Amino acid sequence: MIIYCEEEISAIKRSNQIVAKILAELKTKIKPGLRTKELDKYAEKRTREMGAVPAFKGYRGYPSSLCTSINEEIVHGIPSSRRLREGDIISLDFGVLYEGYFGDAAATYPVGEITPKAEKLIKVAEGAFYKSIDQMKQGKRISDISFAIQSYVESQGFAVIQSFVGHGIGLSLHEEPQIPNFGSPGRGPKIKTGMVFAIEPMIAMGDWNVEVLDDNWTAITRDRSLSAHYEHTVAITQEGLDILSLLNEEKKEIPFLKENRYA
Ligand code: MF3
Ligand code: CO
Helix, strand or coil: CCCCHHHHHHHHHHHHHHHHHHHHHHHHHHCCCCCCHHHHHHHHHHHHHCCEEEECCCHHCCCCEEEEEEECCECCCCCCCCCCCCCCEEEEEEEEECCCCEEEEEEEEECCCCCHHHHHHHHHHHEEEEEEEHCCCCCHHHHHHHHHHHHHHHCCCEEEEECCCEECCCCCCCCEEEEEECCCCCCEEEEECCCCCECCCCCCCCCCEEECCCCCEEEEECCCCCCEEEEEEEECCCCCCCCCCHHHHHHHHHHHHHHCCCC
16 A cells, blocks of 8 residues: 655645546536536546546546446446436546546536435435544544445445445555445554545445446446445545545535534
8 A cells, every 4th residue: 555745645636636626617517408428528628628637538448538427327327428307316426647646536416406315315425425534544444434434324224335445546546455335343454644545435225236237337226226426535644634636615515524623
């Protein structure tokens, strides 16, 4: 596992701030009638304007810059001519490479008016990430993060997807360690200052079984229940946790951050 120095973490943050900025711009475009490939096209154009390179395009043959996963799609949905419809939920997962370092983040958004239960699913995916923050400090172990995510999600009546994991990130998109979103606490490597992780809970309204579509990428819930995804790249620094893929102006929108020392 790589320990990054402060300069490297600043560089990883620059990459992640590009990801965060583009995700914020994409969010404003989401509306009924929009085709997911238009989001992909915009993301790639803005990435190149900012001097970065899309991190997912060509990764293990992935064909696009952005992942767009709608409703029962969990992750790795491929942008297409499909149009968004009122009441859908869509997760956008995006990564870039900038000056040698990777950024990776994801969030799930409503399309127009959605049901209260879908709204709750989105909030619980976000909440799962913020609940796990307390575990991301020197001396804790990787599975303490996993346990915090699973306990919170299940306490809210939803299921954790078990087939996909969070990961180390920095010089590569996926580095050691793997960070499952479920499991018992106190296991796996110890967390140390200088580590950088992409934490990415994926949750479902029904059960956690997964199927992959014929495109060999799009993962969906077997029971076709709605799924939400939320991801940030974070660094464990001397001063505490830094959420590298969160914009300053977004911090005030997050009630959890307002009330505690991580703001
Ligand atoms: N955030 C996802 C991950 O870390 C995105 C990868 S998409 C891929 O696995 F196309 F690059 F695989
Ligand atoms: Co990731």
